[in-house]
Amino acid sequence: MKHKFLLFTIVAAVTLLLNSTATCQPVSSSSLIGNPQVYNGKFVEFQGEVVGDIMERGNNAWVNILDNGTAIGIWMKASDANRIKVKGDYSRKGDTVIITGTFHNACEVHGGETDIHAESIEIISRGTSIDHPVDPKKYAVIGILAVISLGLFLIYRNISKPEV
Amino acid sequence: MIFKPTADDYKLIGLYTGKLTVALGLIKFIPAITSLFFREWNTMLDFLIGAVACIALGLFLQILCKTKKDMDWAHGLTVAALSWVIAMFMGAIPLYLSGHFTSYIDACFDAMSGFATTGLILIQDIDHISHGLNMWRHLTMFIGGQGIVVIGLTLLVKGTAGAYRMFVGEAREEKILPNVIQTARFIWYVSLTYLILGTLSLTAIGIIEGMPPLRAFLHGIWIFIAAFDTGGFTPQSQNIIYYHSFPYEIVTMIIMVLGTMNFALHYALWSGNRKEIRKNIEIISLVITTSGLFAIAAASLKASGAYSGVASMFRRGFYQIISAHSGTGYSTIYASQFLTDWGPLAMFAITLAMAFGGSLSSTAGGIKAMRIATFFKAVRQDARKIMSPAATIVIEKFHHIKDLVLEEKFVRNSMIILLCYVIMYFVGTIAGMCYGYPLDQSMFESTSAAANVGLSCGITTPAMPTLLKVIYIIQMWFGRLEFISIFALIGFIIARFRGK
Numbered sequence: 001m002k003h004k005f006l007l008f009t010i011v012a013a014v015t016l017l018l019n020s021t022a023t024c025q026p027v028s029s030s031s032l033i034g035n036p037q038v039y040n041g042k043f044v045e046f047q048g049e050v051v052g053d054i055m056e057r058g059n060n061a062w063v064n065i066l067d068n069g070t071a072i073g074i075w076m077k078a079s080d081a082n083r084i085k086v087k088g089d090y091s092r093k094g095d096t097v098i099i100t101g102t103f104h105n106a107c108e109v110h111g112g113e114t115d116i117h118a119e120s121i122e123i124i125s126r127g128t129s130i131d132h133p134v135d136p137k138k139y140a141v142i143g144i145l146a147v148i149s150l151g152l153f154l155i156y157r158n159i160s161k162p163e164v
Numbered sequence: 165m166i167f168k169p170t171a172d173d174y175k176l177i178g179l180y181t182g183k184l185t186v187a188l189g190l191i192k193f194i195p196a197i198t199s200l201f202f203r204e205w206n207t208m209l210d211f212l213i214g215a216v217a218c219i220a221l222g223l224f225l226q227i228l229c230k231t232k233k234d235m236d237w238a239h240g241l242t243v244a245a246l247s248w249v250i251a252m253f254m255g256a257i258p259l260y261l262s263g264h265f266t267s268y269i270d271a272c273f274d275a276m277s278g279f280a281t282t283g284l285i286l287i288q289d290i291d292h293i294s295h296g297l298n299m300w301r302h303l304t305m306f307i308g309g310q311g312i313v314v315i316g317l318t319l320l321v322k323g324t325a326g327a328y329r330m331f332v333g334e335a336r337e338e339k340i341l342p343n344v345i346q347t348a349r350f351i352w353y354v355s356l357t358y359l360i361l362g363t364l365s366l367t368a369i370g371i372i373e374g375m376p377p378l379r380a381f382l383h384g385i386w387i388f389i390a391a392f393d394t395g396g397f398t399p400q401s402q403n404i405i406y407y408h409s410f411p412y413e414i415v416t417m418i419i420m421v422l423g424t425m426n427f428a429l430h431y432a433l434w435s436g437n438r439k440e441i442r443k444n445i446e447i448i449s450l451v452i453t454t455s456g457l458f459a460i461a462a463a464s465l466k467a468s469g470a471y472s473g474v475a476s477m478f479r480r481g482f483y484q485i486i487s488a489h490s491g492t493g494y495s496t497i498y499a500s501q502f503l504t505d506w507g508p509l510a511m512f513a514i515t516l517a518m519a520f521g522g523s524l525s526s527t528a529g530g531i532k533a534m535r536i537a538t539f540f541k542a543v544r545q546d547a548r549k550i551m552s553p554a555a556t557i558v559i560e561k562f563h564h565i566k567d568l569v570l571e572e573k574f575v576r577n578s579m580i581i582l583l584c585y586v587i588m589y590f591v592g593t594i595a596g597m598c599y600g601y602p603l604d605q606s607m608f609e610s611t612s613a614a615a616n617v618g619l620s621c622g623i624t625t626p627a628m629p630t631l632l633k634v635i636y637i638i639q640m641w642f643g644r645l646e647f648i649s650i651f652a653l654i655g656f657i658i659a660r661f662r663g664k
Contacts, residue, residue, distance in 0.1 A: 030500075033500055033501065033504075034504060035504075036501075036504055051292075052291065052400055052406060053374065053375045053376065053379060054374070055373050055375060055407075057373070057374060061374070062374070062408045064400070064402060066291055066401070069288070069289070069401065070401070070498070071291065071400070071401055071402050071406075073402070073405065073406075073408050088291060088292060089291070089292060090204065090292055090293060090294040090295065091204075093292075105501075105505070106470060106472070106476060106480070106505070108472055108473050108476060110408065111475065111476050111479045111480070112471045112473070112475075112476030112477065112479055112480045113405065113408065113496070114405070114497070114498060114501070115408075130292070132204070132205070132206045132207075133206075135206075135209075138206075138209040138213060139209070141213050142209065142212050142213055142216060145213065145216040145217055145220055146216050148220050149216050149219045149223060152220060152223035152224055152227060153219075153223055155227055156223050156226055156227050159227060159230060
């Protein structure tokens with residue numbers, strides 16, 4: 001009986017562990033938003049790039065996390081938000097983070113907004129700067145167009161002179 | 165008999181189109197300077213290329229088309245229609261050079277969407293675009309909302325009778341002040357005053373809600389422009405959801421409503437005639453349709469259980485209705501949530517709100533409140549005629565700035581435009597269905613494009629069929645100019661081949 005109970009406990013523990021691992025695989029933003037019946041109110045793991053601004057509201061903060069073209073607002077502790085160093089924009093790729101928390105398709109606390117209330121945040125990789133090397137051909141195009149415009153302007157001014 | 169256009173007719177159209185193209189080029193220096201300020205060299209070069217290309221083309225057209233011929237109605241309307249096409253192709257240059265578009269047609273789509281104050285987008289990775297590009301995207305809405313011709317009238321075109329004809333070509337029927345140049349300047353005066361007030365309000369809220377001051381200011385000015393010009397572009401991919409702010413939603417709603425009001429009504433209010441707001445037929449019509457459609461949407465949302473609380477349902481539902489009805493297209497829900505959460509009836513209410521649109525002589529699109537009211541007034545007049553003795557003359561009156569009598573000619577003109585919109589919504593719907601999209605989604609997206617709204621239920625993506633992109637571009641163009649000037653352009657082309 002004792003052995004049976006031990007075996008049952010081990011099987012149950014392994015099953016729970018496997019299940020919890022399955023639900024904690026990062027879920028994409030499109031899956032979350034497109035399947036509210038599956039994820040609404042569930043504890044999820046969400047991974048993406050921090051973009052835009054960190055907007056502190058008292059002891060908490062809003063952080064927008066971008067995943068595959070769709071960003072979701074994450075409501076987290078301000079202290080957690082302060083661990084984020086790089087926010088994505090034109091010149092930078094933001095920190096990549098994994099959020100674990102509860103997904104709300106229409107959060108009652110936040111006026112029906114779709115959000116995740118974060119329990120924890122893990123920074124996977126720090127953001128980097130994005131280079132935008134200038135194509136030298138663009139200078140040439142501007143130069144040619146500017147010369148053409150100047151020539152056309154001189155002709156235009158000449159033909160626009162009032163006839164005497 | 166159709167008269168074949170002479171060389172001077174073409175020259176006149178080319179001359180004024182050239183002037184407006186130069187004006188467009190000059191405006192591109194604003195995003196170029198923005199990029200310079202933020203040291204976005206690549207973007208700055210993109211805008212310099214775009215600006216100089218516009219100036220070169222504009223000057224070339226003016227040299228090639230020099231003429232002293234006077235402008236008549238057909239010329240004015242044709243210039244208006246043609247200018248928008250050229251603005252689209254030339255406005256797309258810096259967009260395409262940014263590398264955020266998969267094809268030039270996608271860049272043209274966003275350029276027309278901006279100029280037509282629609283708000284549908286095909287731009288990719290919007291969260292990583294430059295300040296200069298964001299400035300241009302929102303400026304296209306300001307230019308298009310004010311009217312390319314209005315800008316031309318203000319900057320470059322001297323006051324002529326032809327100026328009014330181009331002005332009307334941009335679906336601005338009312339001469340608010342006796343002189344069309346004064347009218348154009350009044351539109352600027354109102355817009356710039358609201359721009360300052362709206363930008364300051366949004367900037368203040370942005371700062372309070374946790375944004376850094378400079379970004380709060382930039383977002384404030386861009387969001388104001390796109391809300392007042394009922395456009396709907398935003399600097400971040402999440403649209404208005406990005407701000408997570410109820411005050412931001414309230415202020416944008418107020419700006420959207422201001423943007424959808426007739427400039428003649430603005431003038432009346434600015435002149436101290438406050439009673440006008442209670443008597444004006446367009447405002448009455450807007451209040452009735454907004455209330456009715458919100459009631460339908462609310463009933464549907466309650467039935468679907470999308471929002472468990474009344475406050476949430478009101479906040480999300482009312483915002484989308486105002487956004488749709490004003491023709492703005494700002495959204496506080498994700499596009500796919502129209503399908504997953506809102507359900508067919510609520511989507512239908514949004515579709516109807518988009519189809520009805522805002523006021524005449526505003527930046528809003530759609531059929532317009534005046535025409536909806538005219539339709540019901542005309543139906544009531546006919547019903548009263550049937551019920552009255554044969555000799556009775558039944559007069560139907562309405563109030564718009566002054567008391568007016570509903571005339572047959574006015575009803576006819578209104579119903580022609582109303583019918584044109586319905587046909588256009590229908591054509592876009594059929595096109596969507598031909599590509600396999602369901603009826604409700606096709607109707608939603610087609611109406612959004614044709615009524616220059618910009619809400620999407622998910623059809624508008626870079627992966628959508630190219631022909632459907634072209635159809636939506638044409639719908640946006642037709643919808644913004646309200647058909648007549650485009651019919652004039654088509655008439656000009658037909659006359660070239662069939663005229664005598």
